[in-house]
Amino acid sequence: MKHRIIPIFIPHHGCPHQCVFCDQRAITGTARPPGGAEVAALIRERLAAPRREGAWEVAYYGGSFTCLPPERQRELLAPAAAALGRGDIAAIRVSTRPDAVDPATVARLAACGVATVELGAQSLDDRVLAAAARGHTAAATCAAVAALRAGGLKCGLQLMPGLPGEDWPSLIATTRKTLALAPDFVRIYPAVVLAGTELAALTAAGRYRPLALDAAVARAAYLKTACEQRAIPVIRVGLQASEELGGAVVAGPYHPAFGALVEAYLFRVMIGGLLERLGPTPDGVLLRHHPRDASAVRGLKNANLLAWRQNHRLGPCRLSADWPRRREVALIDHDMTYIVNNAMLFGT
DSSP: OOOEEEEEEOTTTTOOOOOTTOOHHHHHSOSSOOOHHHHHHHHHHHHHSOOOSSOEEEEEESSOGGGSOHHHHHHHHHHHHHHHHHTSOSEEEEEEOGGGOOHHHHHHHHHTTOOEEEEEEEOSOHHHHHHTTOSSOHHHHHHHHHHHHHTTOEEEEEEOTTOTTOOHHHHHHHHHHHHHHOOSEEEEOOOOEETTSHHHHHHHTTSOOOOOHHHHHHHHHHHHHHHHHTTOOEEEESOOOOHHHHHHEEESSOOTTHHHHHHHHHHHHHHHHHHHHHOOBTTOEEEEEOGGGHHHHHOGGGHHHHHHHHHHOBOOEEEEOOOSSTTEEEEEETTEEEEEEGGGSOOO
């Protein structure tokens, strides 16, 4: 069952490092961390809202939760643990740094009712981590995943394509290491340049060039597809759009519908590759797709349809939203039917 999130933001609270990309105030929309009483009030407020389908989950975002003093962690978790005990919520999750997780930390979180820990891995390339001033290595992420798994907690990884020093070989290596770790889920946030960060200074000095939007979409699509091919859910692609974040981005591949761009790119590659093999189809084709994939098949402002016509000499393209499986298309050319899906893409 999909959970509805009660978000608790602790911006940059407890984190011992200042990464080159980080501005938690812009990302979370707040600068002051809450106290235990405020957390309790936030939970009560959400629980009092009209009910919708799905159980509640309290999620602590921003900062590095397990870098806080243990008594502060317990203070913040206590209201959620009480709600969990009453049956008002179904789960608790926290986000933290990989080097702030050890067996004792895992045991403390589990005792407070935490079921899931998200690790801000960002990359599994030590050169990229050093360039981003993360203050930990890829080995720390591997150790944290092992500790969480041994303690019976679920583990998610947050990955950030486009950091300084990353190229395609680096991204592919990070992807393969991610697949080997087999986390319970992944989030993908392409690196963007926020005002006032070290990354902004590096960009202004010409020492860092953020990814163009299309390049970021391609990297995120590769990473997302590789994870999904190994049955690792990708629960978000792209930063959550907000007024604060939109005003803070000074460069880089920020788009409020970044995830939709990635989905459209995957269909463009799938169908474009098939059309390349088929050769010119001046009589046009019929594309049968799942109803929920209609926008992704077309692409933003029909970009996919235009690309196929221009690049593959495609005639009239008819669409039919009657295919039973998502992320799969049946292309009918005269009396021949060809099926393509995202399991056929890339290769890790």
